[in-house]
Amino acid sequence: MHIAVCIKQVPDSAQIRVHPVTNTIMRQGVPAIVNPFDLFALEEALRIKDRTGARVTVLSMGPPQAEDALKKCISLGADDAILVTDKAFSGADTLATSYVLAAALRTLHEKQPLDLVFTGKQTIDGDTAQVGPGIAIRLGYQLLTYVSRIAKIDVQDSRIVVERRAEGGVQVLESRLPAVITMLEGTNTIRFADMPGMFTAARQQTQHWNREAIGITDLTQVGLKGSPTVVAQVFAPKPKAVRALRIEGETPAAMAEAFVDKLFTDYPQLEEALLEHLDQLAAQEQQS
Amino acid sequence: MSELPAKPVKKPKRVLPERFVSYKGVWVFIEHEHGHVHPVSWELLGKGRELADKLGVELAGVLIGAPGPKIAALAGETFAYGADLCYLMQDAVLHDYRNQAYTAAITTLVNTYQPEILLLGATTQGRDLAGSVATTLLTGLTADCTGLEIDLADRSMLSSRPTFGGSLMCTIVNLATRPQMATVRPRVMPLPVKDPKRPGRIVEHAFDLAEESIVTKVIDFIPDSRADKPQLAFADYIVAGGRGMGKPENFDLLFSLAKTLGAEVGASRPAVHAGWADAERQVGQSGKTVRPKFYLAAGVSGAIQHRVGMEGADVIAAINVDANAPIFDFSNYALIGNALELLPALQTAFAARLAQTRARVTRSAPKEE
Amino acid sequence: MEKFDVIVVGAGPSGNAAAYTLAKAGVNVLQLERGESPGTKNVQGAILYAHALEEIIPDFRDSAPLERHVAEQRMWMMDEASVCTGMTHRDARFSTPPYNRYTIIRARFDRWFSAKVKEAGALVICETTVSELLRDAQGRVVGVRTEREHGDILADCVILADGANALLGSRAGLRREIKAEDMALVAKEVLFLPKETIDARFNISGDEGVVIELAGNVTHGMVGTGFLYTNKDSISIGIGCMLGDMKRQTITPYQLLEGLKRHTAVRPLIEGAEMKEYSAHLIPEGGLKALPQLYGDGWLVVGDSAGFVNGIHREGSNLAMTSGRLAAESLVALKAAGKPFDARHLAEYKRRLDDSVIIADLKKYADVPDFLHNKPHILDVYPRLLGNAAHEMFMVDGQSKRAKQQKIYAELKSRRSLLGLLGDAYHFWRAFR
């Protein structure tokens, strides 16, 4: 069994700042991390590897520095790391990104057939959750998004059963391999690398694939050229209109009362909604 | 809360290819699961109305599902919320939401009727679908928007959205392909006023994929009400605790207050790491994103990774001993004090107030049956 | 179990200098760093003194991330929150390349240095904390234990480059615990401002930078000073005091820094800036008398961990790099001669240190820490005296400070008016001689 995990190196969003005058992004000194959502995908793949001995390949499209992110995945237990990197790929939106990743996955598939492709739910810099679906469509694989649990995998039969987070509930889906799974966050706990893992990662060479390596000839499909959407402007969000109103009170009880009173005076509809909500809960309770 | 830049947007030079020039109209995908329309669809009809009027085109709802009286009734509702027409595709195969079937349905409609704008809710269903549809149509998609505007100069849509974990906003345009697609966050656009008498027309289109060719099968659906898990992402009321709660037993104070409010309990990462709360309850960058009506944070400092997960809440109150805690920079109310004392006090105060209001309401307006 | 010739613990300037020099010489070296990447946990003002780095990487200017070269040195004496007097020192010699001092941002600088270390052939592993030293039955250090599972690693020699806390050495009983009296605690912030604003406010242009030393009442009478450095599009500002004093006064470094930022002379310079990082860090300032044992069977200690800091001149990273290089060169020489890394042979490191600028300078200032403990008010009264020595003393070029001081003395003698002050500050000067 062969599993690919797509991971992206992202700037730690907590440390991004906007230039107060020019409104441009200041990335200076911002550390790069593995997109936190992707670690849930990697962990899920590694658990399958632990159970079945599957081969896990991590794949990332990005600049040469993204190698660090791939190495981190090696230290955790991935077998191979491939960096898809080419000047022509820069400036890609999700459509162009999925084009390149799909091409790379096809190349990977030729070397050893793929059964599963994992992506994170979304990235913390792009935040789009579109690349996973994009890859599935381009490869013609089944798409299983927001997966919270893999209930069953049968490689012989090419069958998979997953639980998927849907609106208002969980869908249990039965599907066919190969499939693309975008893994929901918080569904597992990422392992901690041991020392041998760290040595393997420090020594292992990451493979670099450029556009020739993945057979891309049509440059109108990649990078800026292949991206229908363009960022026209970046700006700082307006700070929340009001600064916190300080609630006064001599004792905790007095402060609590003052707060509840102020809250429901400022937001009468909140009190109404809350009462209605409590009624509903009470009704449900009675039913069951 | 829709935010747009102060300065005019600088757009790159791109010409729309000839084959897209005839694409006209604004579409909103009406998301429904188990007979229940997601409110974001109505919110989008409100916004879509605005965009369509500005462009001088029609606004359409797109309804996909199993045949029956329910779906016909929904079509009527789209008119009430502002649609001029409704594209309807009904087939037993479309009973449950499934990516492959719904993607096929929408792409067929788009290729046939050629809209210039297609909007979906940024929900698990909307985002799943939008990504596949955009890739199939090879068009641009902007995710998770909080603001939409029309630039009449070239009839393009300006989509604004948070980026970099909410620390920045950006405006995105698609000048090269049609339709221009966007998913929009729930509770960002106001719900339009409903006019049940508004007329509209239904355009029906047949779905031509057989069940056999749809690979993925839905074998069960477990509604959240049946599951025993915290449903943080969908909770309207959340009381959350952080490292400031001190020890696991103190989290009981939160659960206790949560019971009074019918709320879910959330937690910051350190609290989860310390084992005071389930991983399911973590709010933030590597936890859940929540948008409740009310969020109470106790002993949470307000680090950006926590903030990005909860600042979309309608009303935020925070309890912290430190008057300078960053959480007060984006809260509506500051309760400066010890959470261990304030939480029980709040529980008493809420219980008293709610009982009082309930008594007053029932007395003045006896319940109708 | 993995085994190396040398393990370097820490990827600060001292550890990087050591690992780089070793790897270049073909030694099989492993470097372990607890930060997510080199530099993430490190704090420095930061001024980089070119000389020490030049001896390790001669062409470092071509690729190192340098912010601005220091074109101007200002020394301010500050009184309460209102008065500020000062002197400015600008010298054409500082403004002609190759420059002597640069402002740097340690996070970026350390990452660059670490990349050089890897290029040179060392194996570098981050996010890995060394928890203790492995010793054999004879007490010889034979490797390290990390906090990771299966975390023991062997080596013929371990270089302790773990910074000011020097926890590993203390824990292993190789040294006594560091006294609070010998530590300064510095709080520091990096404040973002557009380059144009910085250029205008500090009257500089291009790559020119300014260093402002702040002395006087801003430290609430404790022994210590503040600093303000211009980076490309940010300002580093910090203030530090002896830890012992701080403990007694129960004032936090944060409060001191807030006070400094509100001072009338400082506020306009940083107005509108956005704080990007806040950090607090220790500096070992005990000087020569506080130096620990520097080597033993299978181990060497370098940089802050050894206490190689010249507190008066805020020099640390240069001494760290030089000591790292000397440690590495000693090991390379011993290895070439086929000699084991036992205490007897590692004494070679101490010999090299004694011949270097490090020990020469530490000797010169050996009495300063004692003196300051006894007469802290001197720093309130005569901080300007420090400034008068600026011309020569700020020029860091690997020459011993004694030679420079003689020049300053000659100058001072010819300016009689200063002698009055000097009489009063006699003890002060004795300590510095």
Ligand SMILES: Cc1cc2nc3c(=O)[nH]c(=O)nc-3n(C[C@H](O)[C@H](O)[C@H](O)COP(=O)(O)OP(=O)(O)OC[C@H]3O[C@@H](n4cnc5c(N)ncnc54)[C@H](O)[C@@H]3O)c2cc1C
């Ligand atoms: C990649 C990455 C991802 C992350 N993801 C997340 C995430 O998803 N969610 C998340 O929460 N964090 C996340 N973090 C961690 C985040 O940076 C902060 O460390 C964390 O949010 C801080 O949690 P806290 O506020 O509970 O703790 P602290 O920052 O320690 O704050 C505790 C607060 O409690 C107050 N306090 C103490 N005692 C009391 C008392 N008795 N009564 C009232 N107040 C009291 C204190 O004044 C303080 O403000 C992430 C970090 C990284 C690097």
Ligand SMILES: Cc1cc2nc3c(=O)[nH]c(=O)nc-3n(C[C@H](O)[C@H](O)[C@H](O)COP(=O)(O)OP(=O)(O)OC[C@H]3O[C@@H](n4cnc5c(N)ncnc54)[C@H](O)[C@@H]3O)c2cc1C
């Ligand atoms: C605020 C401030 C301003 C300063 N200004 C200047 C200046 O302007 N110019 C100047 O020359 N000097 C300055 N110094 C001093 C200078 O920063 C230090 O002398 C220098 O950083 C020492 O280098 P080092 O390699 O010995 O230690 P560090 O730079 O402290 O490096 C030690 C490294 O070891 C790692 N480490 C520690 N323990 C472990 C462990 N157990 N396992 C694995 N890794 C570990 C740490 O993460 C760190 O990366 C300043 C210091 C401070 C605090």
Ligand SMILES: Nc1ncnc2c1ncn2[C@@H]1O[C@H](COP(=O)(O)O)[C@@H](O)[C@H]1O
């Ligand atoms: N450049 C990339 N390289 C590899 N995987 C990516 C890349 N961009 C996105 N992904 C994957 O696609 C998921 C969704 O990304 P996004 O659509 O950007 O939110 C991420 O969690 C990754 O798993």
